[in-house]
Amino acid sequence: MSTVFHRWQDAAVLTAGDCFIATRIARRVGEPETSDATLALAFAIRAVREGSTALDLADPARWWDARDEDDSAGVVSTRDASRHGLTSDEVAPPSRGTSEVSKPGDPNDHGLPEIDAWWSAINSSVLVAQQVMRVEHGLLYLDRYWADERLIATSILDRAAASIPPVDASLVDQVIADSEQPLNDEQAEAVRSVANRAITILTGGPGMGKTFTIQTVVRALSQTPGFRVALAAPTGKAAARMNEALGSVLTPTSEIRPATTLHRLLGSRPDNSVRFRHNASDPLPHDLVIVDEASMVSLGMMARLLESLAPTTRLLLVGDPDQLAPVEAGWVLADLVRGLESSGNVVRLVHDYRMGDDRALLASAFRKGTPDGVLEAIDQAAAGETVRLIETEEPSLDLVPQVVEHALRLRDLALAGDQDAALDQLDRLRLLCAHRTGPFGTTQWNWLVERELAHHAPEIATQSMYVGRPILVTRNDHGLGLSNGDAGVIIRTDDGPVAAIATGSGPQRFSPWRLAEVETMHAMTVHKAQGSQADDVIVIVPPLDSKLLSRELLYTAVTRPQQRLTMIGTRESIAAAVDSPIKRSSGLEHRLAQSSGERQ
Structure with a gap:
């Protein structure tokens, strides 16, 4: 392994696994193991391990802030390496033993190439020619994450511009008007948005009425005979909480089935953790899919969800973009909220029904930063x-x-x-x-x-x-x-x-x-x-x-x-x-904002 890899390992920026997988993939496709492009591949692998979906070469200062190894965010699994012909045995990195960790001060002290020369080496490399790595919008991607990000952006933008089968607006308005608890303007806007749009994103902190809004959405749209609604959440616990909170609309006589996990909704397969029974060829049979706790949904899972939806299926994503990003790579909900801010597809709840409660005041202070x-x-x-x-x-x-x-x-x-x-x-x-x-x-x-x-x-x-x-x-x-x-x-x-x-x-x-x-x-x-x-x-x-x-x-x-x-x-x-907000590199917000502006 190249001396430059050892220097970055000793500086606790790259792990042995980052370097080992990068050099193995490089060897497999014919890229010199000591090339600057292979070094970039190692950093791209590290970026995913840290939760980013892409590597921003222009921001090396972020690389210093390595997470503790036991708490890494994203995981570069054998799946990523196996796409290039590596076996699980080949992916397991050798141990170099322990070494004293020294935090780097200047990138060039550890052999980081000059930025323009580095991009030139990357763009002319076998790794890019063989599509192991992708370059777009000034970011360097591993192929899988580039593909998922493009799929999400295209699907979301298509949905934002799509026309869907109408529901009876008078029935929706009647449910809003007859609600035992009056809806505020934003909640009513969210209900009507779901009725009229193929994609709606509902955001807000705790105590702002997200659950009540979901209940009203379900009541309003289920007035249409035969209208099929699916409820889902990223984890079993979140699905159980969703069922508890929506109990009033999940009666034994209701056609609405209880919430389940996204994996179960999509039809998880024991033989494949990233492919599901429902996909573009066999879409979900529902008219509306509601996903709660969407801030927990990773890039890969969001891509699988979107490709499982029929063009006429409505999607409501509900969550708090100020919460922690997913354990795996991506921060999709936050990117969607920022990228679609001006499109009309994002509804922010701003009224705190617990206002005056000390916990609500503390949460508000955190959001203000x-x-x-x-x-x-x-x-x-x-x-x-x-x-x-x-x-x-x-x-x-x-x-x-x-x-x-x-x-x-x-x-x-x-x-x-x-x-x-x-x-x-x-x-x-x-x-x-x-x-x-x-x-x-x-x-x-x-x-x-x-x-x-x-x-x-x-x-x-x-x-x-x-x-x-x-x-x-x-x-x-x-x-x-x-x-x-x-x-x-x-x-x-x-x-x-x-x-x-x-x-x-x-x-x-x-x-x-x-x-x-x-x-x-x-x-x-x-x-x-x-x-x-x-x-x-x-x-x-x-x-x-x-x-x-x-x-x-x-x-x-x-x-x-x-x-x-x-x-x-x-x-x-x-x-x-x-004072330390999490930063993850992604091109999704840029794709959405740029394309949304062009379509308007």
């Missing part, structure tokens, strides 16, 4: 009971005794075999961390809680599937019908312990030993908490030097509680987070 404003909101809330900051540089379990109390109550219900009460108890409290590892991570905090529980139940120290263990499904399991994000608890029954899991279609029971991809969730990451809420939420604020500290991270965390919020950390870390 001023550190002083956020800290002032925290201080103003100090006299109340809904928001609390425990200032410390060393968070510890004794600062939040309610965490152990919650775990003990959960265990008591599980020992009694009370499935419904145990699952309900899960949503009483959430302990959220930014990291998975380290003193501020979920692994540490789960261990701390289990250590305390072991004083009351020694078997917890020796049993993996102990009664009362809260579990989180971390990967879709097609055989069991489980989705990433489904949560449950191990309960005692006459036949032994079973896993009671709240799925999108209701509580289900499973043998604990059939669950291959689950983790303990006394504590969980903020990312995994997206799409769910709890009565009480405790947030472990990461330290100042955390690479995951961001405005979107804390905003997502502080908008999870329904009643009380406790933050443990320093004011300095909170201020730094507010």
Whole structure:
């Protein structure tokens, strides 16, 4: 491997995996492994790993801010490499051992080519000629992400300009007029937009009436005989919350089926995690598809959703673009909102129905993005009971005794075999961390809680599937019908312990030993908490030097509680987070804004 790769590895900018995959692909297509184009490929792979869909060569300063390895955003899987003929064995990188990490100061100190010469090398490379990499709008893409971005832009723009089969406007207006709770102007606009347009994007923060607007949309359009509506969300937990919130329109006599995950809606295939039964050749049979928590939808999943829609199918995307970006590459909802701002397809809800609530004021301060404003909101809330900051540089379990109390109550219900009460108890409290590892991570905090529980139940120290263990499904399991994000608890029954899991279609029971991809969730990451809420939420604020500290991270965390919020950390870390919005490179906003302007 080239010395320049080693320098960037030692600087903790590229990983061994980035370099290994890049050189293997280069070798396969005939590009010199030591070329500047191969170096660019390694950086493009890294960009996806960090959540971007493209590499912006003009912004190398962003490359310095490498995430902790255990918390990488996007994942460059064997799928990307296998498109170029690499096997899984070839993709596994060799270990170079440990080396002292030095953060780079000047790009040229580590062998970064001059920008114009670098672009020249890239454009004339075999990697571009063989379409391993794509160049467009001043960005460098891996082919897969370039194709998905183009597909999304084309589909969205076509829908924005499309004419669709009309519904009876008088019926829609009647539902709006007869609503028991009056709709504000933006909510009414959203309902009419869905009735009249092929694509509508509904945005707004917590407490702004997104769910009520969805209910009204469903009521209004289902007045048309035979009108078929599909409800979906990115995770099982988000789908379950959607069903709970929309209960009034999901009656036994309703033709509206309960919400499901996007994977289930599209028809996931056990043999292929990125291709689905429904696609352009076999589109979904619905007249309207509503996707909640759309901020969690990655570039790839959005592309698969759009290509599964018939030209006459309406699409309503609902979400909060200020929340964390998806775990995988892309920030599609935020790009769509910005790119379509002037098109009339985006409806922003701005009225906060919880205005005056300390949590609502704090969320508003985060959206405005001023550190002083956020800290002032925290201080103003100090006299109340809904928001609390425990200032410390060393968070510890004794600062939040309610965490152990919650775990003990959960265990008591599980020992009694009370499935419904145990699952309900899960949503009483959430302990959220930014990291998975380290003193501020979920692994540490789960261990701390289990250590305390072991004083009351020694078997917890020796049993993996102990009664009362809260579990989180971390990967879709097609055989069991489980989705990433489904949560449950191990309960005692006459036949032994079973896993009671709240799925999108209701509580289900499973043998604990059939669950291959689950983790303990006394504590969980903020990312995994997206799409769910709890009565009480405790947030472990990461330290100042955390690479995951961001405005979107804390905003997502502080908008999870329904009643009380406790933050443990320093004011300095909170201020730094507010001042550090996440940045991801993408060409989607540019494609939409440019083309939307040309079509108007």
